[in-house]
Each structure stands twice: as C-alpha cells, then as structure tokens.
Amino acid sequence: MRTASDISQPESLVLRPHRMQFVLDELPALAVCCAGGIYGGLEDMPFPIAGVAVFLCLSLVLLYRFLCLCRIRYRIGSEQLVCERGLLVRKVDYMELYRVVDFQEHQSLMQQLCGLKTVRIFSTDRNTPRLDLTGMRRKDDIVPLIRSRVEYNKRKKGIYEITNH
Incomplete structure (x- = not known):
C-alpha cells in the first residue's frame, strides 16, 4: 500500500475483490450444487437426472457469478x-x-x-x-x-x- x-x-x-469472497457469497448455492452432483451420481436413487440437472444449471450460474466477481x-x-x-x-x-x-x-x-x-x-x-x-x-x-x-x-x-x- x-x-x-x-x-x-x-x-x-x-x-480487486479477493476470490474467497465468491465462496462466502455463494456458499448455499455451492452446497446445493455439490449435493445435486452427488445425488445424480448415486445408483438406485429416484430421479437421478434431476440431480444432474440441478448440478449443471447451478454450475453455469456459479461460473457466471464467479466471472462477474473477477471482472470487478x-x-x-x-x-x-x-x-x-x-x-x-x-x-x-x-x-x-x-x-x-x-x-x-x-x-x-x-x-x-x-x-x-x-x-x-x-x-x-x-x-x-x-x-x-x-x-x-x-x-x-x-x-x-x-x-x-x-x-x-x-x-x-x-x-x-x-x-x-
């Protein structure tokens, strides 16, 4: 300084904002995204496609938000x-x-x-x-x-x- x-x-x-701020801001969405990915990968679970869909959609949203934070x-x-x-x-x-x-x-x-x-x-x-x-x-x-x-x-x-x- x-x-x-x-x-x-x-x-x-x-x-520039520190990248850890993204994790703090998006912690609930990151948790749901991970849970969707894990659920979609488990065998013998009902509606595994729903888990994969949640994972993919949230991944795209989180990627966009991360890139927006990086551009500030x-x-x-x-x-x-x-x-x-x-x-x-x-x-x-x-x-x-x-x-x-x-x-x-x-x-x-x-x-x-x-x-x-x-x-x-x-x-x-x-x-x-x-x-x-x-x-x-x-x-x-x-x-x-x-x-x-x-x-x-x-x-x-x-x-x-x-x-x-």
Missing part, C-alpha cells in the same frame, strides 16, 4: 474513485473524491474468518451515494488512503464542511 504522502502523484491504485475493479485515482463491473454488459461508476463524506468498514463472521472486509463509502454523488468495496483484505488500509486523497481534493477545490453541533 502507498502512504498518504503519495496522494499528489497521479498514479491510480487498482483493487476499483481504481482509486488522484481525483476519482472508479468502479468497473460486469461481464457481458460493463458498467463504470465514477465518484469524485471531493464528494466523499464518510466511510465504514464491515466484516461478517465469515469475512472475519477469511481475513476479508467490506469498505463502504458514502458520498453526496446523486448516481452513487453509496459504494461497497467488497472482498478487500483486512490488512489493507484502504480508508486512510482514500481519506487522505479526499482531504487533498477538498482543499484543492476549496470545499469546506460546515456543521451544526
């Missing part, structure tokens, strides 16, 4: 956070860093066991008020990096927050 002093450089940091890319630039996703149809969301207002890190129990986390970014952007960076490694300090770039861009554009507390 880069330090906060590197924020003035125009280089982008590219992040988060690029943290000097002025924008760009989220690219999609397999057949690509969608690219741009979030200006000066619009970011808050951060949140979340870890489900399974993510804790696997060393992953979800970083949630809140902004005043109309199209993307909330962006979830799922499957990030727990040890990666993403929030301080984004926060320093957000503060840099707010100072650069002369944007100040006024609160009533």
Whole structure:
C-alpha cells in the first residue's frame, strides 16, 4: 500500500475483490450444487437426472457469478474513485473524491474468518451515494488512503464542511 504522502502523484491504485469472497457469497448455492452432483451420481436413487440437472444449471450460474466477481475493479485515482463491473454488459461508476463524506468498514463472521472486509463509502454523488468495496483484505488500509486523497481534493477545490453541533 502507498502512504498518504503519495496522494499528489497521479498514479491510480487498482483493487480487486479477493476470490474467497465468491465462496462466502455463494456458499448455499455451492452446497446445493455439490449435493445435486452427488445425488445424480448415486445408483438406485429416484430421479437421478434431476440431480444432474440441478448440478449443471447451478454450475453455469456459479461460473457466471464467479466471472462477474473477477471482472470487478476499483481504481482509486488522484481525483476519482472508479468502479468497473460486469461481464457481458460493463458498467463504470465514477465518484469524485471531493464528494466523499464518510466511510465504514464491515466484516461478517465469515469475512472475519477469511481475513476479508467490506469498505463502504458514502458520498453526496446523486448516481452513487453509496459504494461497497467488497472482498478487500483486512490488512489493507484502504480508508486512510482514500481519506487522505479526499482531504487533498477538498482543499484543492476549496470545499469546506460546515456543521451544526
């Protein structure tokens, strides 16, 4: 990871979800797919074709979802956070860093066991008020990096927050 002093450089940091996030997200479907494959392979069971059909259909769905997860890319630039996703149809969301207002890190129990986390970014952007960076490694300090770039861009554009507390 880069330090906060590197924020003035125009280089982008590219992040991708960890592949273990797929297993965490699709655990029930993976279990049903395996059970269908095992059931379809057993002899003297009623309707073995149904087990094979479940296995094949779920395998295709899981393959598609895995490829979609592999195609997600988060690029943290000097002025924008760009989220690219999609397999057949690509969608690219741009979030200006000066619009970011808050951060949140979340870890489900399974993510804790696997060393992953979800970083949630809140902004005043109309199209993307909330962006979830799922499957990030727990040890990666993403929030301080984004926060320093957000503060840099707010100072650069002369944007100040006024609160009533």
